[in-house]
Amino acid sequence: MGFNIGDEVTVLDDSFGGRVKGFKGAQIVIETHEGFELSFDEKELIKIHNANELKSFISSQSLGTVLKEKEEPKKRSFVKEKKSKKDDFVLEVDLHIEKLVPNKRGMSNYDILTLQSDTAKRQLEFAIKNRMPKVVFIHGIGEGILKAELDFLLGRYEGISFRDADYQKYGLGATEVYIKQNPNR
Numbered sequence: 011m012g013f014n015i016g017d018e019v020t021v022l023d024d025s026f027g028g029r030v031k032g033f034k035g036a037q038i039v040i041e042t043h044e045g046f047e048l049s050f051d052e053k054e055l056i057k058i059h060n061a062n063e064l065k066s067f068i069s070s071q072s073l074g075t076v077l078k079e080k081e082e083p084k085k086r087s088f089v090k091e092k093k094s095k096k097d098d099f100v101l102e103v104d105l106h107i108e109k110l111v112p113n114k115r116g117m118s119n120y121d122i123l124t125l126q127s128d129t130a131k132r133q134l135e136f137a138i139k140n141r142m143p144k145v146v147f148i149h150g151i152g153e154g155i156l157k158a159e160l161d162f163l164l165g166r167y168e169g170i171s172f173r174d175a176d177y178q179k180y181g182l183g184a185t186e187v188y189i190k191q192n193p194n195r
Contacts, residue, residue: 018058019055021040022055028040028043037050101136101145102145102148103147105126105129105148106149106150111125123159126159134164142189145186146175146187147160148180149185169190170187
């Protein structure tokens with residue numbers, strides 16, 4: 011398909027076009043609508059006979075591109091997460107009462123605290139039994155009563171250590187528990 015000086019063209023794989031200005035070896039020099047001079051291979055250009063053709067070409071191009079982009083991520087998606095190592099798993103237990111019961115109406119503060127510490131104890135024992143290396147208890151800041159209760163509970167277990175959890179990830183209201191694994195168990 012020969013190009014002549016003055017032909018309106020559009021650039022394949024791009025959303026701009028221009029007019030053929032001249033030839034440089036095997037390259038075709040075009041002046042874009044913005045006034046830049048660029049050289050392209052003949053197979054990178056398409057001759058446009060009128061403005062409507064340009065519009066329909068660009069819209070069919072973008073539709074083609076959209077469809078292509080829709081297909082691509084499928085190939086990548088299952089490669090993303092290769093880490094399913096048990097060691098990387100962290101059990102996160104949110105002890106906020108709203109997360110534990112659908113409705114706290116009628117519960118006294120004592121009932122709430124009891125339920126929260128029972129939940130913490132149950133989850134901690136589950137983690138120890140299943141040899142999980144780490145548990146994070148999210149207790150919130152509040153008046154610190156739940157945190158004190160939690161510290162008391164954790165202090166009764168051997169082979170675990172605990173500290174305030176990563177501030178950047180959890181803020182102030184969380185405690186991180188490390189379970190030292192005993193290989194003889």
